[in-house]
Amino acid sequence: MSAVSSEAARLAARASAVIPGGVNSGQRRVPGLEELVVTATSGSTFTDSEGRTFTDYHAAFGPPLLGHNDPDVDGAVVNASSLMGVGVTRVEIELAERLVDAVPSLEKVLLTATGSEATFHALRLARTVTGRRHVLKFQGCYHGWHDAVALNVISPADRVGGKDPLSQGILPEVLDATIVCRFNDPDEVERALTEHDVAAIILEPIPHNIGAVLPKPGFLERLRELATKHGTILIFDEVITGFRHGLGGYQAIAGVLPDLTTLGKAMANGWPVSALGGKAELMELFSTTPGQPAFFAGTFNGHPATTAAALATIDKLQREPVHEHVFGLGERARAGLTALYERLGVPAVVAGFGSVFVTYFLEGPVESYDDLLRNDVDLFVGYRRELMREGIFELPLNLKRSHFSYAHTTEDVDRLLEGTEAGVTRCLERR
Secondary structure, three states: OOHHHHHHHHHHHHHHHHOHHHOOOHHHOOOOOOOOOEEEEEEOEEEEOOOOEEEEOOHHHOOOOOOEOOHHHHHHHHOOOOOOOOOOOHHHHHHHHHHHHHOOOOOEEEEEOOHHHHHHHHHHHHHHHHOOOEEEEEOOOOOOOOOOOOEOOOOOHHHOOOOOEOOOOOOHHHHHOEEEEOOOOHHHHHHHHHHOOEEEEEEOOOOHHHOOOOOOOOHHHHHHHHHHHHOOEEEEEEOOOOOOOOOOHHHHHHOOOOOEEEEOHHHHOOOOOEEEEEOHHHHOOEOOOOOOOEOOOOOOOOOHHHHHHHHHHHHHHHHOOHHHHHHHHHHHHHHHHHHHHHHHOOOOEEEEEOOEEEEEOOOOOOOOHHHHOOOOHHHHHHHHHHHHHHOEEOOOOOOOOEEOOOOOOHHHHHHHHHHHHHHHHHHHHOO
């Protein structure tokens, strides 16, 4: 082992000695990357403790839409005021106004620190409003760590169709109150709404947690109709799609308005701030309005530094051709990857939207999580491990998406295509 790799091992051992598993989030401990220690980030790249620099397409599951360490965003954070914990600050007011202007379904909005908190409060509010017990989610969609939605994400085949919790310690009655349906299957949703007292339907309008499964034409519209008919709150979890796909989120693209919307990730280019917004008549039921029944609080809600980061991010998204650039890179990559796999004779579905791309190694179509059970996991993970030899990083975990940022270039796309061909070819040669 070289001196540098010994240093990586030492750092990883230090982490494991004081941090359970050596990481602060379960998805960060990736097989084969147990000694990965990131020491620097810049633009479209990160550098590890061995001095290797990678072009980064994982991008922390997608927040840095502008690229790592964007100077405008980080400068706004440096100049922000400190935390007060009483009253409201000017930047909170300005951000709320900008969010309401940008996102079609938002009439009023509250800030949280994480997306999980936003979806938690959305479901609590839905139950407050309706007085109902059940919530409905979709297989493959991820909405955070809390018990009502911490199930049926990336499930093994034998757990699809039943309850597949992410953790022990969840009360059975909580699991029983969550209904899991197949994405793009409105008939199954309608049956569930007819048979149960459903307070809320929550979904990623594009399930990016499992790559990029696009909603079929009419699916989101049908959910809107069903929710209205049954008096159920429709929640779009746009923590991933919001801002990355457009200032108005995917709802602005689809033309379908939910009752509540959650936002986060790209909203502040990686700084920890999220939001929950929607109809005023619903949002006014939070305890931020005195005497109202849905409790809402948090020490770091609306923190001036992260709020300033969100304002600076929105400013840049409005001022510069960010979405035009990243959408162009995404289209270039998806077209190039499709041609590459056709040339190699590898069955593949290259999916994505805007700046997001992913290759599933299977015969199409891909319409729900059930289809993804056919994915060639060994090839999916294997070629991504090979990409690291090419100085390229896509997260080597099954079904995980990749992203372009404003800092990536067309030259990066060309290198990505070359590296992917080399990595896939090496994987196939070993078979």
